Each structure stands twice: as C-alpha cells, then as structure tokens.
Amino acid sequence: MSASPPVHAKYEVVIGLEVHVHLATDSKLFSPAPVRYGDAPNHDVHPICLALPGVLPVLNARAVEFAVRAGMATHCTVHPRSVFARKNYFYPDLPKGYQISQYEEPICTAGWLEIEADGGARRIGITRIHMEEDAGKSIHDDAVTHGEGTHVDLNRAGVPLLEIVSEPDLRSPAEAAAYLRTLRCVLRYIEVSEADMEKGQFRCDANVSLRLHGEAALGTRNEIKNLNSFRFVEQAIETEIVRQARILDEGGTVQQATRLFEPATGRTKVMRTKENADDYRYFPDPDLVPLVIDPAEIERIRIALPELPDRKRVRFEAEYGLPAYDARLLTADRALADFFEDAARANGTPKSVANWILRDVMQHLKERDTDVSSTRLAPEALAALVRLVDEGKVTAKSARELVPELIEKGGDPAALVRERGLEAVSDGGALEAAAAEVLAANPGAAGRFRAGEDKILNFLMGQVMKKTGGKASPAAVRDILARRLRE
Amino acid sequence: MRGEALSPLDGIPIAIKDNLVQVGEATTCASRILEGFVSPYDATVVERLQAAGAVIVGRTNLDEFAMGSSTENSAFGASRNPWDVARTPGGSSGGSAAAVAAGIVPLAFGSDTGGSIRQPAACTGIVGMKPTYGRVSRWGLVAFASSLDQIGPFTRTAADCAVALRAIAGHDPRDSTSIPEAVPDYAAALTGDVSGVVLGMPREYFETKGADPAVLDCVHSAVSNLEKAGAKVREVSLPHTKYGIAAYYLIAPAEASSNLARYDGVRYGHRAASPRDLADLYHRTRSEGFGPEVKRRILLGTYVLSAGYYDAHYRKAQQVRTLLRRDFEEAFRGCDAIVTPTAPEVAFRIGEKADDPLSMYLSDVYTVTANLAGIPGISVPCGFVRGLPVGLQILGPLLGEATVLRVADAWQRRSDFHLQRPPEIA
Structure with a gap:
C-alpha cells in the first residue's frame, strides 16, 4: 500500500513511532505477582498491583537487565543513573491513579536501528527507551459484562514495559513497518520479549505529520493509537497521510490531536485535541530511589549480548x-x-x-x-x-x-x-529400458536435440522421471539420455 | 513457650495509629473514604511488634490521612488532650499521644510527616520520636507524603523509646527507601552522661515570631541544666529555616495529591451510590469520602505539580530541601545534637484554629525541617506553661538516633516533668 504519488511528490511524510514492549520477566515490574497470559481475570495480582493502602513498589532487577540489553542492542547510551516518575491520571484500570514511568531521566537515550528501506539501508534514530509499568484492562464487551458497566482485569497491571521512542526519521508507511519488524527482530534476538502483537506484547503509536519538500520545520503532528498489527500500522498511517494532505491541499491547517485507529473501518477518530490534552503532573516517585547501575554491570550485559x-x-x-x-x-x-x-x-x-x-x-x-x-x-x-x-x-x-x-x-x-522405498533408481538396467522407451515414443524430440536444441533434454528427462515414479536419479537419467542421443 | 520473654516488649499492650495496616482490622486513616476496608496484610512494624510479643490493644485516632496538627480532622471526631479535655492533643498522631499520656498504654506508635509524632508528644507531656528517614520500613504505613513519612514510638521515657525503636527499626526489602545499616543497641547508649556533648542552639528557632516566650523559657532552662551536667552549648545557624514551612506545604501536598489518587471508589472503600458515569463516580466518591483538610491539600498539591507551575513551586521546594539538608550538615560539623522547642506554643483549644489553616500549619514550624532533611528528632517533656506540657526537641544527624536518645535520657534523669500525670487521671 502506498499513498497516491501526488501526495509524496508534494509532501514529505514524517513519521515517528512509540513502541511499547512487554518484557518477558517472570514477575511484574514492581510487585512479585506473576506475569502470565490467559489466566482468569484478576488472578495474577498482589496487594501492590491492587494499590492497597500502604503498599510500596520494589523494582524488578531482571527488568532492568532487559532494559539495558535493549539499550545496548539499539546502540543507545545506557545511563548509570535514571529516575522513576509518576504519571498521574485517573482511570479504573490504573489502580494507583498514577503509572510509574521514567520521564526526565530515562535509562537509555540516543540510539539507532538500521532498516532496509526502498532506497537501501537507512539509520533510524531512537530518541529514548524508558521503563514503565502497564495498566490493567478495561472490559466494555457486553458478552462479558452482560451490559452492566465496565469490568476491570488487573492481571496486566504492573507488567514491565519498555517504551521505545524513535526520532521522526521514517518517511513512509512501508518504512514504519520495516522499522517495527527490525525492532521486533532485535528484541527477540536479545530475548527480552516475545514481542507478540496479538498478545499485546508489542504495541505501537504513530506520530504522523506532513511538510512540503525542502521545508525545515516539522508540520503539525497527529498521534495515532491502538495499532496492534503491522498491517494496521501501514493502513492507519496511509489513511492519516491522505487526510492531512487533503487538509493542506485545501489550504487548511492540521490540528494537533490524538487519534484512535478503528480496525473495523480502517479510519481514525479523534480521542482528544491539544486543548484538552491531559496534564500528567509528572514528578519523581518518592517511593523509589534513583536507579543506579554499576557501569561494570552495564559492560557485563554488553559482553553477554548475542550476535545481533x-x-x-x-x-x-x-x-x-x-x-x-x-x-x-x-x-x-x-x-x-x-x-x-x-x-x-x-x-x-x-x-x-x-x-x-x-x-x-x-x-x-x-x-x-x-x-x-x-x-x-x-x-x-x-x-x-x-x-x-x-x-x-x-x-x-x-x-x-x-x-x-x-x-x-x-x-x-x-x-x-x-x-x-524412495531410494533413487540409478540401476542401469531399469533406467536404460525407460530411456529407450521414451526415446522411441518421442522421435521428434530426439531429432530436435540432435539439431542442437539442448533444452529439449529437460523434457525427455521429465518423461523418464515420470516412468520411474520420480525416483530416478536425475544425474543418471541425464547421462543415459545424452549417451543414447549421441549414439 | 519455655517461659522466656520473646523480647523486652513481650506482653506489653500497645496502640498503633490507624494508618498502619494490620491483618483483619479495619484501617480507616480517620477517613470515610476507607469505609469498610480491612487489610489483608500486615505493616512491617506490625509484624515486628507482634513477633516481639507486643499486644496490639487498639488503633488510635488521627487527623484524616495524617493531615493536621490537632487530631480534629477525623471522620470519627476530635481526640482530646488528657491534660485539658477542652484542648487538642496536637496531631496528627494525637490518638496515640493521648493514649500514652492518659496511661491507657505504655507504648504507642504514630507517623511523623512534618511533626506528627513530636508535636503531639510535646502537647501531651510524653516522649515521641521520629527516626531518620528510612530507618523504619514504611511498608504498610498508609502514605501521606512518601518522602517525609516516618514511623516512630510514643513512650514516657527515652529509655522506653530506645527499646521500642530498636524493635521496629531495620532494613526491609519491601521498602526501597529503607536504610540497610544495622540497628545499634540504642539502650546501651543511654549512659546518663552528657559531659563533652556539644548541643547546638539554632538562632533562627529562638527568634520565631509567634512563639510563646514561656515555652522558650522552658527550653532555655532545660538546656542550662544539661550544660550544668557537662554538655557544651553553642549557638548554630540554620539559615534556610524560614523557608521550611513553605517548602513543606508544597512538597507534602504534591506527594499527597498523587498518593491519595488510589481512593477512587473502584476497588475498595467508599463508593458513591449509583454513579451516572465514571466522572460522576470519581467526583462524588471523593467529595463524600474526603474531609475538607484533605481536599484542600489535594487541590494544593495538584496545583503545584501542574504544567507551568512545577518549576516555580515543586522544583523550587526541592531545592530548598537540599539547602535545609546542607544547613544541618554544616551545623552538625560543630555540634552533636541540636536543641529547639518542639512547638511554638502549648496545646491549643479544640476549634481554636479549625478555621485558620495557616495558623495551624505554623504549629509545625520547628518540626518540618527534620522531615525535609531526613534527620532524627525527639520531643521530651521540659516544663509546663499554664498547666500544659512543653516539649524540648532534640535533633541529630542522619542515623544519630543513639545520640538523640542519650541526650533525651540524660535530661530525663535530671528532670521530673515526665513523671507528672494529668490531674484528672492522677
């Protein structure tokens, strides 16, 4: 799929991706509750996941190791000191009323990934990688709720995530998909995530904007959420490019907004505009000390990385x-x-x-x-x-x-x-007989071969193979036919 | 089982502030919002106290979510001061302080975020200690302001306090801010000898406007007595003290606004009846569940963390905090402990400051700096003004609990204020 050529001729497409990856740890980022898929709702929880009064988070060391590995594999600077921050907002599947994330001081910054693009290999910048916890799931499906409100499943609440933010270096939906495939491949290589999109272990938000070719400033972007397959990513970006191009062509201005992709229609709808954007009131989480990693440990992890x-x-x-x-x-x-x-x-x-x-x-x-x-x-x-x-x-x-x-x-x-009994037939007698029969039945073909049409030999070989039920050794057949034709 | 005591606390009846969770017991934080909540797990201090053989006989009243200095902001009504039931016992751990002062239990526990152990101890004529931040695990303490909250004991004597603190202190892997250092035998430090101990008197603490001169006289007299016992007294300066209250009332509400977001009516506690939609559920649950002081602080905290105000308020307050910490580091280069009044005045009347939050906030003027700097502090009785107890605050450097307790104990060996009982009870 690609945008109509006139759009690309006129505008440069600018795409940046934010990818959320579940880390394949046994337990959650800040609680001992197990990370499992497909368990009964609210089965894999602990007082910490439920945000009971008085609980405190304790950082999962394995998740930190995975984050360092991911940073190394994407050529990032891994910082010996990073800080967890609270992102405050209210939602029923967010038990504490805040998500523990990293904000001003993430664990990894300034990396890159090389992708294979239309014009050859391209290096795509990675702005940052930070650690955070996932929210639970709100279930609005009537089949589950029987029409009675919304149900909340907190099995996923607190599952460790990496958020990997790319630079706005991608120039087409195909490049975006190539970047995602490359990133997923790397993450699987270093065994930090299964990165299964269907299980929600690899999720993507896309920031898309257009600008006239040659223009230095970026256009106004829209962020598209809920892209849970490679196909949707390409489709949603494509749709967004066409939408923005139409607005710009008509002399309008693109409004900054967060949009939600709807797989059923292939369209996006506005979730919120810049005016009513949330203020997350980030501040360093006072329940956690800064994450300090010994540079020797970072080096140990680097050395142990598999070949990428x-x-x-x-x-x-x-x-x-x-x-x-x-x-x-x-x-x-x-x-x-x-x-x-x-x-x-x-x-x-x-x-x-x-x-x-x-x-x-x-x-x-x-x-x-x-x-x-x-x-x-x-x-x-x-x-x-x-x-x-x-x-x-x-x-x-x-x-x-x-x-x-x-x-x-x-x-x-x-x-x-x-x-x-699939041994190749290379027994002279049987093959000689079959070859003789084929040559006798196809005198024309034999003549054409003798007249210099070498390719006809393949036809004759096929006939012999057929007679032997595919078990004849092609080399032996070729030898016998060639000898007989020359005779 | 063999007739031996599990520990010095074995069999001792104790009370704990109702913001420490205990299996099978309702934890209310004196708030309607926690209506019906019963904890399925124990706080670390509860585990340690029970393992030591202490018997928890009651859970004590507090200002809602520990926000207050009078124990009036409680969904269950105000606590009263055993020395004068028309007066508050201070707060927010007023219930624990009153229980010890009234002789109901010899030992109780509270939490101190800006003075909530030391100020009520002063108001009720007993000993109350806030340890170094991280010395006692906060696991199971319902958070008010995570970077300031610390659990500590109320007792009649520093000697009892030393035993009680040792029972609850120590590293806990469930609290990432918990300090790994081993816990010393505090009781062993109580020699009664203060000769050569240098006591710093911070000039700024004795110049505070609004402090009752009679309270300051009690403190001066206690310090002179310790000087006679061989302590050296020296003036020190903590130049950023004047910013303490402002920084405290930015940082504590900011953290509280986030810590209290979990009370949303979704999983436990109070939930508004038949909400129209999600916004209505949140709005009415929290409007009905929280009292006015808690709402005031949530609003204040939400404001100071907002985009555009964060740098001017929250970040600046954190910078002040660093300056205060340095003030103390500098001061402790020249002294072993710092002595100050615990509160600017004696216990005030119930209702007296209820409509004047700023005046109430000033009750904490001498105590908030220790929370902001993370250092330990104790309040010990040092006199009476108009029949009401006065507290002497002794502050120590980080992990300087032994020194603080030693000075407090030495003072108590030379005074009898802690031996007096409220008239109606005696």
Whole structure:
C-alpha cells in the first residue's frame, strides 16, 4: 500500500513511532505477582498491583537487565543513573491513579536501528527507551459484562514495559513497518520479549505529520493509537497521510490531536485535541530511589549480548557465501539462523542447506504458523536429507515429500527413505529400458536435440522421471539420455 | 513457650495509629473514604511488634490521612488532650499521644510527616520520636507524603523509646527507601552522661515570631541544666529555616495529591451510590469520602505539580530541601545534637484554629525541617506553661538516633516533668 504519488511528490511524510514492549520477566515490574497470559481475570495480582493502602513498589532487577540489553542492542547510551516518575491520571484500570514511568531521566537515550528501506539501508534514530509499568484492562464487551458497566482485569497491571521512542526519521508507511519488524527482530534476538502483537506484547503509536519538500520545520503532528498489527500500522498511517494532505491541499491547517485507529473501518477518530490534552503532573516517585547501575554491570550485559541480526547477516554472507537476500531471511529469526548454522555445519554445503530451508522448510512452517524451534525437525536430519539428495541417493522430489513428516514427527531421513522405498533408481538396467522407451515414443524430440536444441533434454528427462515414479536419479537419467542421443 | 520473654516488649499492650495496616482490622486513616476496608496484610512494624510479643490493644485516632496538627480532622471526631479535655492533643498522631499520656498504654506508635509524632508528644507531656528517614520500613504505613513519612514510638521515657525503636527499626526489602545499616543497641547508649556533648542552639528557632516566650523559657532552662551536667552549648545557624514551612506545604501536598489518587471508589472503600458515569463516580466518591483538610491539600498539591507551575513551586521546594539538608550538615560539623522547642506554643483549644489553616500549619514550624532533611528528632517533656506540657526537641544527624536518645535520657534523669500525670487521671 502506498499513498497516491501526488501526495509524496508534494509532501514529505514524517513519521515517528512509540513502541511499547512487554518484557518477558517472570514477575511484574514492581510487585512479585506473576506475569502470565490467559489466566482468569484478576488472578495474577498482589496487594501492590491492587494499590492497597500502604503498599510500596520494589523494582524488578531482571527488568532492568532487559532494559539495558535493549539499550545496548539499539546502540543507545545506557545511563548509570535514571529516575522513576509518576504519571498521574485517573482511570479504573490504573489502580494507583498514577503509572510509574521514567520521564526526565530515562535509562537509555540516543540510539539507532538500521532498516532496509526502498532506497537501501537507512539509520533510524531512537530518541529514548524508558521503563514503565502497564495498566490493567478495561472490559466494555457486553458478552462479558452482560451490559452492566465496565469490568476491570488487573492481571496486566504492573507488567514491565519498555517504551521505545524513535526520532521522526521514517518517511513512509512501508518504512514504519520495516522499522517495527527490525525492532521486533532485535528484541527477540536479545530475548527480552516475545514481542507478540496479538498478545499485546508489542504495541505501537504513530506520530504522523506532513511538510512540503525542502521545508525545515516539522508540520503539525497527529498521534495515532491502538495499532496492534503491522498491517494496521501501514493502513492507519496511509489513511492519516491522505487526510492531512487533503487538509493542506485545501489550504487548511492540521490540528494537533490524538487519534484512535478503528480496525473495523480502517479510519481514525479523534480521542482528544491539544486543548484538552491531559496534564500528567509528572514528578519523581518518592517511593523509589534513583536507579543506579554499576557501569561494570552495564559492560557485563554488553559482553553477554548475542550476535545481533545485522552482524549475523553480514557474517552469513561472508562465511557461507549466501546471497544478501537469503542471509537476511535466514537471520530474521534467531532460532532459524541457529538451525541453519547447525544444519550447514552437519552437512558441509551451506548453500544447499539454505535453499532447502528457504524453499521447503519455510513453506511448511508458514502453513503451520510455527517456527523451526517448535518443530521436531532436527538440523542434523535436514543436513542428512540434503546430503542424500546431493549424493543422488534420493531425488529432490522424494526428499520434498519427506519434509512435512520430518517437521511433524522427526526421524532419520535415511531410514525413512529405506522404509518408503524412495531410494533413487540409478540401476542401469531399469533406467536404460525407460530411456529407450521414451526415446522411441518421442522421435521428434530426439531429432530436435540432435539439431542442437539442448533444452529439449529437460523434457525427455521429465518423461523418464515420470516412468520411474520420480525416483530416478536425475544425474543418471541425464547421462543415459545424452549417451543414447549421441549414439 | 519455655517461659522466656520473646523480647523486652513481650506482653506489653500497645496502640498503633490507624494508618498502619494490620491483618483483619479495619484501617480507616480517620477517613470515610476507607469505609469498610480491612487489610489483608500486615505493616512491617506490625509484624515486628507482634513477633516481639507486643499486644496490639487498639488503633488510635488521627487527623484524616495524617493531615493536621490537632487530631480534629477525623471522620470519627476530635481526640482530646488528657491534660485539658477542652484542648487538642496536637496531631496528627494525637490518638496515640493521648493514649500514652492518659496511661491507657505504655507504648504507642504514630507517623511523623512534618511533626506528627513530636508535636503531639510535646502537647501531651510524653516522649515521641521520629527516626531518620528510612530507618523504619514504611511498608504498610498508609502514605501521606512518601518522602517525609516516618514511623516512630510514643513512650514516657527515652529509655522506653530506645527499646521500642530498636524493635521496629531495620532494613526491609519491601521498602526501597529503607536504610540497610544495622540497628545499634540504642539502650546501651543511654549512659546518663552528657559531659563533652556539644548541643547546638539554632538562632533562627529562638527568634520565631509567634512563639510563646514561656515555652522558650522552658527550653532555655532545660538546656542550662544539661550544660550544668557537662554538655557544651553553642549557638548554630540554620539559615534556610524560614523557608521550611513553605517548602513543606508544597512538597507534602504534591506527594499527597498523587498518593491519595488510589481512593477512587473502584476497588475498595467508599463508593458513591449509583454513579451516572465514571466522572460522576470519581467526583462524588471523593467529595463524600474526603474531609475538607484533605481536599484542600489535594487541590494544593495538584496545583503545584501542574504544567507551568512545577518549576516555580515543586522544583523550587526541592531545592530548598537540599539547602535545609546542607544547613544541618554544616551545623552538625560543630555540634552533636541540636536543641529547639518542639512547638511554638502549648496545646491549643479544640476549634481554636479549625478555621485558620495557616495558623495551624505554623504549629509545625520547628518540626518540618527534620522531615525535609531526613534527620532524627525527639520531643521530651521540659516544663509546663499554664498547666500544659512543653516539649524540648532534640535533633541529630542522619542515623544519630543513639545520640538523640542519650541526650533525651540524660535530661530525663535530671528532670521530673515526665513523671507528672494529668490531674484528672492522677
């Protein structure tokens, strides 16, 4: 999807994203209550989550480590001192009447992420990353409430979040989506979040404004909330670009507002305007001391970071001789990259392994909506299967048939091939007979080959393969046909 | 079980201020807004006191959410001073102070945000101590102003106070502002000897307009007595004292406005009947649930944190706080403890200041600075004016509880004001 060309010709689109990421800690940011998804409402709570009188927050050290990791992985400055602040507002799913967040002194600032954009690689600035707690959920759904008011579920209240704020460096809905995918990939690599959008673990607000090309000042922005899929992000930004362009084209001025995306209609509606913007009365939380992290600890976390996708991609290209495109696909998911490396090492022919993963394995994973680490396919098994093909012991066609079974049940490819009788037919007698039959049945084709039309050989090979039920070794068939045609 | 005492507090009946939560007991904070709230968990001090064998026999009245200096701002009615029932016992921990002064219990606990232990102790002729900020865990203390609140004991003597403080003090991982340092044996510091101890008299505290000269005379006389016992007395200066009340009445309401936002009628406590919508639920719940002083401070606090006012008010008040802290650091380079009056006057009549909040706020003029600086302070009886008790305040440096208690104890060994009983009770 892209805005109509005239809009982009006239205006420069300026997008900044605020991403909220749930951290994969066992317990909440300031309370020992567990972080779980799908439990009965108000099950995962503690007096701290309920904001009972007299309770006090205690910071989760693991969440701090995750925040430092995220800062390091996005090239941020990680500050040895940061401060938690209270963001005050009233809402029934916010038990304390304030959210503990970071405001004037966040834990990370001034980083960047490189994304693959239309015009090549682009560096997108990250303004800041701060830690905060999530609110609970207000349930307005009549199916739950039976029409009686609103219900509140506090299981999510206090779940640790990182808010990652980008610079207004993104220039199109596609770039916004690319940034989000890259960010999600990095966060998954460093294992700080599952970043599952459907579970609300990775949420995005977009700030969108337009300005004439060449203009230095930013236009008036609108913030769009509730973007909980990549598709919605692109769709909502696109809609907003068109809306703002129409206003500007007509000589109007864009009003600063916060808008809510409505997935059902694909439109946005105004939540609040600048005039009635909330005053959150931020101030440092007196129940918490400033967060001080020993620089040695920051360094320890930095050293323990896994290889990040960027670097891994470059290494895959160099070490395994993979094309950039393949290397990018293989490194998009850390488990997949690890699977590839294990299989390539066991097999010895990385390119073949990469082809098999990208062509066959990926297709089945997609169909099953799963990732490679949750299947029974062992890297050694794929390596063995690919070797059987490359050695001509089984045909690619037969091997392909075994992939779904290996994914679902696992097993040893060589044994499966034997059990099923899928060994490639390279026995001279049977192949010679089949070749002779095919040549006899297609005298025209044989003639065209002799007249120099090399490609016709593929047709003849196909015919022989058909006769042998796909089990003929293509190399053997090719040899036999070529010899007979030359005779 | 073996017939041995669990601790010096074993079997001692005690009272606690009704802003400390206790399993199975209603915690009201003297507010209608907490109507029906029963705590499912214990405050750390409650846990420690019960583990020490103390028996909690009652929960005491307070100014609503500890906001006040008279214990008149209570949804359940005013507490009275055992020395003159027409007068307030001071506040906000007036119920605990009155209970000890009246001989109902030998030991009670309160909380001190700007003087709420020391001022009522002075008004009722007993000992009351606010420890160093962070010395006693605030877990389970219903917050008024988190950066200032501290729990402490009311007793008749500094010696009892030393025992009681040791029982509740110490690090608590549930309170991030809790201090990790080990708790000394305060009682061991009570030698009765003050020879060589340097007492600082801050000039600014004795020049306060509106202070009763008779109260100042009592303090001077106590200091002379300690000097005769070998203490050295020296004038010190705390130049930013005059900003203390202003800074306090910006910071405390600011924190309170946020701390009290949780009382919204959604999860517990009072909820307005049949609200039309969410705004109506909040508006009526809080209008019905909070008393006038609490509303005044929430409004004030909301204002000082608002965009455009934060820098001029809240940030500036925090800067004053830093200056006050430095004042004390500087002063304690030249003395071991600081002696001042606890309150500018003796207990006032019920209703006397009810319509004059500013005059009420000035009751805290000598006490708020210790909360702003985080230092420990105690009030000990040092005389009577027109038959009403007067308190001597002794302040110490951070974690200087032992010194403070030692001076207070030495004074009590040389005086008998704490041995006198309210006439109607004696």
